[in-house]
Amino acid sequence: MSTPSDHKLFRLACSIIMTEAKNTPALNYAYSYAQAGLHLHTDEGIKLQILYILDNIKSWRGTTAKQVRAELKSLSTQFGN
16 A cells, blocks of 8 residues: 555656656657656556556666666555555
């Protein structure tokens, strides 16, 4: 089960992706999923959105990418239970 801090972390990850997408062509599709994720409130909806985002950030590289990817993978288990 997720907590309010899990929701905040998810929204932060979405915001980072949207910011990074301005200079990173690899995030073109992920931007749309991250933007939509900011408006989700149910655990089931967020879990699904995390999976879409993770699928669309596979080619994103760098330290920030690794941190965001790891956080989203961790959150996916929180929203999945």
